[in-house]
Amino acid sequence: MAGSIVSRESAPHPATVLVVDDIAANRNLLRESLEPQGYEVLLAPNGETALKVALRATPDVILLDVNMPELDGYEVCRRLKQDERTRAIPVLFISANEGTQSIVDGFHAGAVDYVSKPFKAEEVLTRLETHLSVSRLTHALARKNEELLTANRQLEAEIARRKEAEEAALRANQAKSAFLASMSHELRTPLTAIMGFSELLMAQADAEGRKEESEDATRIRDSATHLLGLINELLDLSKIEAGKMTLYLxxxxxxxxxxxxxxxxxxxxxxxxxxxxxxxxxxxxxxxxxxxxxxxxxxxxxxxxxxxxxxxxxxxxxxxxxxxxxxxxxxxxxxxxxxxxxxxxxxxxxxxxxxxxxxxxxxxxxxxxxxxxxxxxxxxxxxxxxxxxxxxxxxxxxxxxxxxxxxxxxxxx
Structure with a gap:
C-alpha cells in the first residue's frame, strides 16, 4: 500500500465514504487508506446493512464490492438508484471480476466507476477525489439552476406586475383624457357665451358712455379668455399624452x-x-x-x-x-x-x-x-x-x- 498522496486540507468539508465489503480485511484496508486523507469512513459488511446506513447517514460516495452473498453489489446499486433519497450518491464498484461484461453490468446498475481488485490505494484515492469533485460540481450546478429558476420566476412576476401597472396607468390616462375632453366641452360652451355677452355689454357701455361698466365687462371677457386658454392647454396636453393629437399638414x-x-x-x-x-x-x-x-x-x-x-x-x-x-x-x-x-x-x-x-x-x-x-x-x-x-x-x-x-x-x- 502506498502512502499519503492526496491532501484533503483544501476540501470544502470532510467527505463521508461508505465502504461496503463482506471481507473485513478489505474494509479495514480501505479505512486505513482513507482516514489519513481526512475522509470520514463508514463500514458495512453486507448489502442490507449498506442500504440502511446509506439512508441514515447519506454518505458523499459509496465504495461497493460486487461479489457479496445474498445481496450482491449490482442489486444494492440498483436499489440505491431507485430511492430518491440515495439516487444522487456516486457509487464506485470494487471487484475481482475484470471482464468487460462485469464492468458493463456495473454501469448499467448505476455506478460511476469501476476499480479492479487487488486495488491500489493511489488509484482508489484519485478516482474517489475525482468523483467527489464531479458530485460537488453537479450539486453546485443544480443549486445555481434552482437559483436561476427562482430568479426567473421572480422576474416573470415583476414583468407581469409592471405590465399590469402599465395597463392600469394606460386605463387611468385614457379615463383622464376622456374626462378632460368631456369637461372641456362642458366648460367651453358657457365660456364662449360669457365672452360673447361680455363683448355685447362692452359695446353697449361704450356706446352709452358708461366707462366703469365697460371696464368691468372687459375684465369679464379677459378672465373668460384666460380660462378658455387654460382649458385648451390641458386638453392639448391630454391628447398628446394619449397619442391622439393629430397633425393637419x-x-x-x-x-x-x-x-x-x-x-x-x-x-x-x-x-x-x-x-x-x-x-x-x-x-x-x-x-x-x-x-x-x-x-x-x-x-x-x-x-x-x-x-x-x-x-x-x-x-x-x-x-x-x-x-x-x-x-x-x-x-x-x-x-x-x-x-x-x-x-x-x-x-x-x-x-x-x-x-x-x-x-x-x-x-x-x-x-x-x-x-x-x-x-x-x-x-x-x-x-x-x-x-x-x-x-x-x-x-x-x-x-x-x-x-x-x-x-x-x-x-x-
Missing part, C-alpha cells in the same frame, strides 16, 4: 403667419413697456407643416417673453438654413430672444416637464400653468423638429424652434 405662406402672430402679441408687448423687433426675410417662402401648431408655438414663446420681460427688448428672428444639397432639404429656425429675468440651471432642467412649473414661485408670481412650453415642444417634435432654450439669470433667454422645411416627411415617418 398644409403648405402656407410663412411670412403671413409671422405677421399675424406679431400683430396678436403687440398688446402683450406694450403691457410691460417692451419693444418687439422682428427679423424675417421678405422672401422666407412657404412651409409645409401644421399651421395652427406653428402659430400657437410662436405665440406661446413670444407671450412668455413678454410676461417675463419689463421695459426690455424682445426679438423674433426667422431664417431658412440650407440643408444637404444631395437631399435638397432645408431647416427653418425661429429664435425668440428676450432681455428678461432669465433662468437658473435648475429651472432649465425642468422647463419642458408638464406640470413641473405649477408650484414654482415664478409661476405663482407671473401666472400661467407652465404647460405652454411643454405643449410647444411636443408640437415641434411631432412636426419633425425641436424646441431648445439657453438662458442666464438676470440676462434673458433664447428659445429656438427648428423645423424641417418639408415637415410632412419627418412628421409622418
Amino acid at each position: 398644409e403648405t402656407f405662406d410663412l411670412g403671413k403667419v409671422i405677421h399675424e402672430v406679431t400683430r396678436l402679441v403687440q398688446p402683450l408687448v406694450a403691457k410691460n413697456g417692451n419693444r418687439l423687433e422682428v427679423a424675417c426675410p421678405p422672401d422666407i417662402g412657404l412651409l409645409r407643416a401644421d399651421m395652427t401648431k406653428v402659430r400657437q408655438t410662436l405665440f406661446n414663446l413670444l407671450s412668455n417673453a413678454c410676461k417675463f420681460t419689463e421695459r426690455g427688448m424682445i426679438r423674433l428672428e426667422v431664417r431658412r438654413d440650407a440643408g444637404s444639397p444631395s437631399l435638397q432639404l432645408s431647416t427653418l429656425t425661429f429664435a425668440v430672444t428676450d432681455t428678461g429675468i432669465g433662468m437658473t440651471p435648475e429651472q432649465l432642467s425642468r422647463l419642458f416637464e408638464a406640470y413641473a412649473q405649477a408650484e414654482t414661485s415664478t409661476t405663482k408670481r407671473y401666472g400661467g400653468t407652465g404647460l405652454g412650453l411643454a405643449i410647444s415642444r411636443k408640437f415641434c417634435q411631432m412636426m419633425g423638429g425641436d424646441l431648445t432654450v439657453t438662458s442666464e439669470p438676470g440676462k434673458g433667454s433664447t428659445f429656438t424652434v427648428t423645423l424641417p422645411a418639408t415637415a410632412d416627411k419627418a412628421a409622418l415617418a
